[in-house]
Amino acid sequence: MMAALQQRYLVLKLIKTTGPIGRRPLAETAGMSERETRSVMEALRNQQLIRVAKEGATVTTEGENVLHHLEPLIELQYGKNVLAKRIKDYFSIQAVHIVKGNSSDPGGSNELLGTEAASVFASRIGNGRIVAVTGGGTMAAIPRHLSCYPGAEDTLFIPARGGVGDDIGQQANVIAATFAQTCNSSYKSLYYPESLSEEAHTVFLKEPTARKMLDLYESTDCLLHGIGDAQKMAAMRDSDEDEQQMLASKGAKGEAFGYYFNGAGEIVHRLRTVGIQTNHLERIPLILAVAGGSEKAEAILSYLRGAAKQTVLITDEGAAKEIVSLIEND
Structure with a gap:
């Protein structure tokens, strides 16, 4: 669970700092395969933490709140x-x-x-x-x-x-x-x-x-x-x-x-x-x-x-x- 949490946090943070961004450049920046990136993005979208449009993925207000509260935990874990x-x-x-x-x-x-x-x-x-x-x-x-x-x-x-x-x-x-x-x-x-x-x-x-x-x-x-x-x-x-x-x-x-x-x-x-x-x-x-x-x-x-x-x-x-x-x- 912690590995999945860290991976989702990384993708969410990258979308926040670089969005709107497409799946391929996101995968390259995160050092993940496109398949992994697609899976993580789907999970984040289902949780309404990101929105995906033609121009790329962006973070929702709820996603920004999650990033804010998760950061101390994730940074410590790393x-x-x-x-x-x-x-x-x-x-x-x-x-x-x-x-x-x-x-x-x-x-x-x-x-x-x-x-x-x-x-x-x-x-x-x-x-x-x-x-x-x-x-x-x-x-x-x-x-x-x-x-x-x-x-x-x-x-x-x-x-x-x-x-x-x-x-x-x-x-x-x-x-x-x-x-x-x-x-x-x-x-x-x-x-x-x-x-x-x-x-x-x-x-x-x-x-x-x-x-x-x-x-x-x-x-x-x-x-x-x-x-x-x-x-x-x-x-x-x-x-x-x-x-x-x-x-x-x-x-x-x-x-x-x-x-x-x-x-x-x-x-x-x-x-x-x-x-x-x-x-x-x-x-x-x-x-x-x-x-x-x-x-x-x-x-x-x-x-x-x-x-x-x-x-x-x-x-x-x-x-x-x-x-x-x-x-x-x-």
Whole structure:
């Protein structure tokens, strides 16, 4: 019965956060077969907790009430509250949100992370008006699940660091624009070739576009960023062999907004770019770090060891369990 309850709760919550939604995309997001999803949806409809129309499934008022009353029970059953509190207390950060599953598993995705991050962002942004976002697949998943929040149209989205690259869909510039399109708001782009020499970088900083972005970084209200595995990120950026060996020799584990961290949370390398710097972090009221998967546990851990106190971590069970295991064996 508890397994059935958890499954129905998950489907109901996903319909609430992403509806109206069809059975096939719902099955993919929930990590269930279409047959299982159909069965659960029929049960929820018979209980009048959802309504199913041509455009997809949505939650009824009674369904919202059920979600509200079931959430504490289900979250406790999953054990996520215990994991979240352990991580939050250990690193003294503001909050930890843990979603079901392990995005490192075969077939795993960032959609549940994106759904939770969108919900947390919309509920916490308040009157913040300048939001910096990084690139990456996890960040790209957030706008798909974002509902407009009060004052969303007045928000300015900017890339957390300038850049250009081959994977257009996962660039910070494009993701910032996608956020803005979702919220019917505005954005600014910053194109910065990562191959610039130190001399060219110095000249670039004097350009009007760069100077305007530097002012925006000083006034940023929220930073939304992912966390990557140091070696994988270096390889993705086509870093030369010397740089990759240097990162390995310095014990680099994680990467976030152009900074590489070792297992102790110390910065061992940073990219030469224009963007959010570590000295900005203490002045940014809301920092949402979004990353999941057991394979990223060490990377997330390396970032959290030096994270600002106002950081909110959004991760999944796979990463959370591994992080707790690592700190308990430290």
